[in-house]
Amino acid sequence: MSAGAVGEAADLQARAAAVAAVAAAHAEAVDREGRFPDEARDAMRTHRLLGAAIPIDLGGEGASMQALADICYTFGRACASTAMIFAMHQTKVACLVRHGRGAAWVEAVMRRIASEQLLMASSTTEGNNGGNVRVSAAAVARDGEDIVLDRAATVISYGAQADGIVTVARRTDEAAASDQVLCVFLKADYTLERLGGWQTLGMRGTCSSGFRLLARGRVEQVLAARYADVHSQTMTPVSHILWSSAWTGIAAGAVDKAQAFTRTAMRGAGGVAPPGALHYTRAVSGLKQARALIGQSLDRFEAATGDPAALSALDFQTAITMLKVEVSELAVSTVMSAMRANGLAGYREDGDFAIGRHLRDVLSAPIMIHNDRIVANLATATLMAPVAASLRD
Structure with missing residues (x-):
C-alpha cells in the first residue's frame, strides 16, 4: 500500500472513530427505545462516510473494501445497529459503483450520494419468498414512458429513514421469478405503506419494518446488468x-x-x-x-x-x-x-x-x-x- 493510500485509510479510520464515539453514547437508548440511531447517521454525514466508496471522479473517495470493513468493525464495537446500517448502505453503493458505471442516471445518483451524503436502503425480501433473494414476485411494469413497481417487502431496514431504496424485482410481468433486475429509487419516486413493525430481540435500531413499496421512475433507474x-x-x-x-x-x-x-x-x-x-x-x-x-x-x-x-x-x-x-x-x-x-x-x-x-x-x-x-x-x-x-x- 502506498504512503498516500495509508494516509487516506488512516483518515477514514479517524473519522470512523469519531462517528463510533457518537454511536456508543446513544447505543443503549437506541436499543432500549427501538429507535433509529439518528445521531450516528448525522455523524456519518458530518464526517462524509456515506459517500466514501463512491469513485473519486464522481465526488467520492474511492474507499477500498478493506477500509469499509474496518469501519464496520469499528462501528460494531460501538453500536450494532449503526454498523449494520452502514454495511447495508455500502453494499447497495457497491452494486451501483460496480454495475452502474457509464449509465448517466446512475452516475448522477452516485454523485448525489457523495455530495449530499444520501443514505440508501435495501429491499430484497418479499413476503412470499421466504428470504430467498434470488426469486422475486413483484415485477417492473411499464406505464407509458415510466416504470412502476408495487412490492410487498417483509422488511426494508431503515426504510422510513432512508433517502433512497435499491430493490430487486422481476424484469417484466412475463419474466420468471429468477429473471431479476436491480432498481434504484430516490425518496421522491416512492411511497411506503407500513405492513408490520420491528419489535425484536436485538438489532432494534435498524428499524427493519415491513412496507409496501409503491415506486414510479424512469427506465434508466433499472440497471442494465442482470x-x-x-x-x-x-x-x-x-x-x-x-x-x-x-x-x-x-x-x-x-x-x-x-x-x-x-x-x-x-x-x-x-x-x-x-x-x-x-x-x-x-x-x-x-x-x-x-x-x-x-x-x-x-x-x-x-x-x-x-x-x-x-x-x-x-x-x-x-x-x-x-x-x-x-x-x-x-x-x-x-x-x-x-x-x-x-x-x-x-x-x-x-x-x-x-x-x-x-x-x-x-x-x-x-x-x-x-x-x-x-x-x-x-x-x-x-x-x-x-x-x-x-x-x-
Whole structure:
C-alpha cells in the first residue's frame, strides 16, 4: 500500500472513530427505545462516510473494501445497529459503483450520494419468498414512458429513514421469478405503506419494518446488468464481508468488556484469575478466528475484483458464502464466551460489564438470511463438483 493510500485509510479510520464515539453514547437508548440511531447517521454525514466508496471522479473517495470493513468493525464495537446500517448502505453503493458505471442516471445518483451524503436502503425480501433473494414476485411494469413497481417487502431496514431504496424485482410481468433486475429509487419516486413493525430481540435500531413499496421512475433507474451477475459478483461478497465485519465488531465489544472484567477481578484477588477466565480465553480465540476469516476473504475478493469469471467461480462463491455462516456462528459463540467470563456481571444490564445488548444483537447473525438455507443451497450447487484430489487443487 502506498504512503498516500495509508494516509487516506488512516483518515477514514479517524473519522470512523469519531462517528463510533457518537454511536456508543446513544447505543443503549437506541436499543432500549427501538429507535433509529439518528445521531450516528448525522455523524456519518458530518464526517462524509456515506459517500466514501463512491469513485473519486464522481465526488467520492474511492474507499477500498478493506477500509469499509474496518469501519464496520469499528462501528460494531460501538453500536450494532449503526454498523449494520452502514454495511447495508455500502453494499447497495457497491452494486451501483460496480454495475452502474457509464449509465448517466446512475452516475448522477452516485454523485448525489457523495455530495449530499444520501443514505440508501435495501429491499430484497418479499413476503412470499421466504428470504430467498434470488426469486422475486413483484415485477417492473411499464406505464407509458415510466416504470412502476408495487412490492410487498417483509422488511426494508431503515426504510422510513432512508433517502433512497435499491430493490430487486422481476424484469417484466412475463419474466420468471429468477429473471431479476436491480432498481434504484430516490425518496421522491416512492411511497411506503407500513405492513408490520420491528419489535425484536436485538438489532432494534435498524428499524427493519415491513412496507409496501409503491415506486414510479424512469427506465434508466433499472440497471442494465442482470441481477444474477450483480448478486454473485457484488451483492453476496460485499454484504458477507461487511456484515461479518460488523458482527465481529460486536464480538470485539464483548471481548473488551470481558477483558476489563477479568483484569478488575484479578486485581481484586491479588492476581488470581477468576473462575470465568477460561471463557475469556475462548472469547479471544473466537475473535481472532473471525478476524482471520474476514482477512482471507478480503484478500481473495480484492484479487478477483475486475474478473467476473473469478468472482462467479464455484470455489470463490463457496468461500464467500461460507464466510457469512462461519463468522456469524463464531461471533455468537465469542459473545457467549464473554458473557460466561463475566458471569453475573455480564448478565446484569446495569453495570459496566454488561453484555446483554451485544448478545441480543449478535443472535441475529445466523438468522439474517438463515444459515440453514445458505448451507442447503450451497450443498445443491456443489453436488456435481469434483472433490479435491490433493491439498493444492
